[in-house]
Amino acid sequence: MQKQQTSLAVLLRRMTGKFAASSVAAALLFWGMRRLLRKRQWAKAVSCQNIISNVSGMGVSVKNVLVSTMTSFAGTPASNVTHSSGVDESWEPRAEELELPLAIQSKVLRHISFYDIYSIGKEGKEEVLGTGMHGAVLVAKHRISGRRVAAKCLEAAETSLPEEVGLYLRLSHPNVCRLLQAFVEKNGEIWICMELCAGGELFELAAGTSSVKREGASMLDTEARIAVLVKQMAAAIRYIHSMGIVHRDIKLENWVFASPAQERLKLIDFGLATRIVGSEGHSEGRTRKLTQMCGTCYYVAPEIIGLKNGTICKGDGYAQEVDVWALGVLIYMLVSGMPPFNGKNHADVIWNIANFKYCDDPLADAFVGPRWENVSTVCKDLIQRCMHRDPEKRLTAAGVQMHPWLCQVASAQMPLMSLGPVLKDLCFAGARMANCTALAHICGSLASTIYLSPESWTEYKDYFMALECLETLAPKGALSISKLVAAFEEAVAQAESKSPSNGKTHVAMDSFRAIGALDRTGDGRLHFFEFLGAMIAAGRIPIHEADVADVFAAFDIDRDNIISQKDMASIMKQDNEALQALNRSNSEKLFFPIDDRATLLEALNRKPEWAAERSSPSVSAAMVQKPAEAAPHPTMQRLLSKAKLHMEWKVQRQVAFEDVRKAVKLKSLNRGYRTPDPSPTRDADADKDNSSGSGLGSPRHRISKMAQSMVLLSDLDWRKGSHSERA
Numbered sequence: 001m002q003k004q005q006t007s008l009a010v011l012l013r014r015m016t017g018k019f020a021a022s023s024v025a026a027a028l029l030f031w032g033m034r035r036l037l038r039k040r041q042w043a044k045a046v047s048c049q050n051i052i053s054n055v056s057g058m059g060v061s062v063k064n065v066l067v068s069t070m071t072s073f074a075g076t077p078a079s080n081v082t083h084s085s086g087v088d089e090s091w092e093p094r095a096e097e098l099e100l101p102l103a104i105q106s107k108v109l110r111h112i113s114f115y116d117i118y119s120i121g122k123e124g125k126e127e128v129l130g131t132g133m134h135g136a137v138l139v140a141k142h143r144i145s146g147r148r149v150a151a152k153c154l155e156a157a158e159t160s161l162p163e164e165v166g167l168y169l170r171l172s173h174p175n176v177c178r179l180l181q182a183f184v185e186k187n188g189e190i191w192i193c194m195e196l197c198a199g200g201e202l203f204e205l206a207a208g209t210s211s212v213k214r215e216g217a218s219m220l221d222t223e224a225r226i227a228v229l230v231k232q233m234a235a236a237i238r239y240i241h242s243m244g245i246v247h248r249d250i251k252l253e254n255w256v257f258a259s260p261a262q263e264r265l266k267l268i269d270f271g272l273a274t275r276i277v278g279s280e281g282h283s284e285g286r287t288r289k290l291t292q293m294c295g296t297c298y299y300v301a302p303e304i305i306g307l308k309n310g311t312i313c314k315g316d317g318y319a320q321e322v323d324v325w326a327l328g329v330l331i332y333m334l335v336s337g338m339p340p341f342n343g344k345n346h347a348d349v350i351w352n353i354a355n356f357k358y359c360d361d362p363l364a365d366a367f368v369g370p371r372w373e374n375v376s377t378v379c380k381d382l383i384q385r386c387m388h389r390d391p392e393k394r395l396t397a398a399g400v401q402m403h404p405w406l407c408q409v410a411s412a413q414m415p416l417m418s419l420g421p422v423l424k425d426l427c428f429a430g431a432r433m434a435n436c437t438a439l440a441h442i443c444g445s446l447a448s449t450i451y452l453s454p455e456s457w458t459e460y461k462d463y464f465m466a467l468e469c470l471e472t473l474a475p476k477g478a479l480s481i482s483k484l485v486a487a488f489e490e491a492v493a494q495a496e497s498k499s500p501s502n503g504k505t506h507v508a509m510d511s512f513r514a515i516g517a518l519d520r521t522g523d524g525r526l527h528f529f530e531f532l533g534a535m536i537a538a539g540r541i542p543i544h545e546a547d548v549a550d551v552f553a554a555f556d557i558d559r560d561n562i563i564s565q566k567d568m569a570s571i572m573k574q575d576n577e578a579l580q581a582l583n584r585s586n587s588e589k590l591f592f593p594i595d596d597r598a599t600l601l602e603a604l605n606r607k608p609e610w611a612a613e614r615s616s617p618s619v620s621a622a623m624v625q626k627p628a629e630a631a632p633h634p635t636m637q638r639l640l641s642k643a644k645l646h647m648e649w650k651v652q653r654q655v656a657f658e659d660v661r662k663a664v665k666l667k668s669l670n671r672g673y674r675t676p677d678p679s680p681t682r683d684a685d686a687d688k689d690n691s692s693g694s695g696l697g698s699p700r701h702r703i704s705k706m707a708q709s710m711v712l713l714s715d716l717d718w719r720k721g722s723h724s725e726r727a
């Protein structure tokens, strides 16, 4: 069969190469491609698709129709569709999934396969972004728009989505890699598509081994540059903690850069993440203590490990403070090039970390040596506070953000009233969404799945800066809507008392309250994707045809190429009557059924009246003023002035990173796409390192250990004295 398909592909190639394409050839091609796709032979299917694209003489429209029909089965009437790679209808969403906000639920696709929307690799060759414990992360290409995403296939799940996906779906923050879509395949496999972070790992940049060509000099040569990155990490950790989630694997390898040209860091890999708070996003929910020993060796917090009668065992329980500890380790490594705890092997390192709790003066000689001579006191202070042995006395992620070392790199703060244009857009979007529930859902869904190219990140930089500024109103990393409204009310009252405007400002206030409609998750906070949804509804993020095709794929449940009232009712879990009522009161003229993509496209790209006032979405620089700063506490002031002095000093870690560079070679072997056979040379080398008695001090040995991606603590032999690892 396989042979027949291959010869079919060859025959078709000849046919299409020799003659101008006829519709018969095209139909045959399409049929062949469907067969290949059905058999999951996407590599051959891709080359078939390439043939279609290269057929000379084939009219553009025919080509488009073919490619889009092939790529989006959503466009095929339900009766004709054979769900070859689709999903078993009986595989219904699980109860916990149904609890997710609608905009997030629409990211999980069961009625359409990953291969229908994306292709992997060119001519059968996959582009591997990296490999971890759970396999390779590959580059996948959207079949219609051609946009590239990072895709990862998770093992078949019998009953529910893996926890990694469930948690990842909920998160939306500028410094957390966005999970765009999750496909539940018929065989239970789950494909997750994430935004592609093409800037490479922070580990590689720190080790100087990054193959990604970055603009300018190495970004990690001064404390100031490192602080810029740490600030983003703290923001991401603060956000995930506010969502009741602990990551448990914060390390250099799990931070990637959005693009080579940018310093925007994104947190990835939620494989060890878990929920710690009873109910999502509500800090009132009861926090549970975790006991599972897991993480990456060098970054493990002492409370994860217990010591009883000289033997290592489970600790008494831990919570989100373990992420701040790991952040402390990470800063330590970035400024010094050394891990804070070391040993002959993993078990030794763990032993040293566990013992840390019982030392008299744990960090007494932590910062001694030439590497630390030029590191600022304020930086050391932050490390010490993050790595406090008592988790209760450790800084929180919010505390880290406010530490003087990071305050030095805080972006210019904008007073609330100067954010006028952004707030105006939020009001406009809120009013539109309040008027049209369908539009609100579509914008919400688009915002959580839309791909924003790194260029558009730059384009919307000012908006995100505004968001960061507004974040000061939010104690938990996402905007509190009530706080925003209260702050605006206060500002309006102040303005009114200074110069009465005959109620004009009160009218503004009324429209401002409409921003409540932007809260798609209903938790009283404006998450990053809700902010993006608002920007879409305000016509600030241009929507293209390919995006609309994705909306149809997600909302057109019965796959009849129409978003019908029935589709919407089943998505919104509302009855038809309620929807008809919504339809009647809809002033947006976006009535069901939505069968006209052009109308939808037009509705999504509608701009507010004042759009012409600003040709670009930039917040005027003139509007950015620094707020009056309150005088800091004297100790803080001292630290701040020291920090100012030190910020531009070069970090002294060149020597150490020479070692890391060697180690990464080993790391890529360990994490190769196909696990390589154990290399005798490598083993011999490692033995040599050990036998030379240099164990602790041997850079090669030390760094090779450090470079290993993941060590499950349960793999270690815990008995004192035999700190060896199990085979």
Ligand SMILES: Nc1ncnc2c1ncn2[C@@H]1O[C@H](COP(=O)(O)OP(=O)(O)OP(=O)(O)O)[C@@H](O)[C@H]1O
Pocket (backbone or CB within 6 Å): 129, 130, 131, 132, 133, 134, 135, 137, 150, 177, 194, 195, 196, 197, 198, 201, 253, 254, 256, 268, 269, 270, 271, 709, 710
């Ligand atoms: N969105 C992304 N963009 C670019 N590269 C990525 C992305 N996600 C993952 N990678 C690369 O793939 C590698 C492995 O990804 P990930 O950590 O998610 O896999 P894993 O199997 O869970 O790994 P681990 O063993 O660390 O748990 C990362 O270290 C990174 O280099």
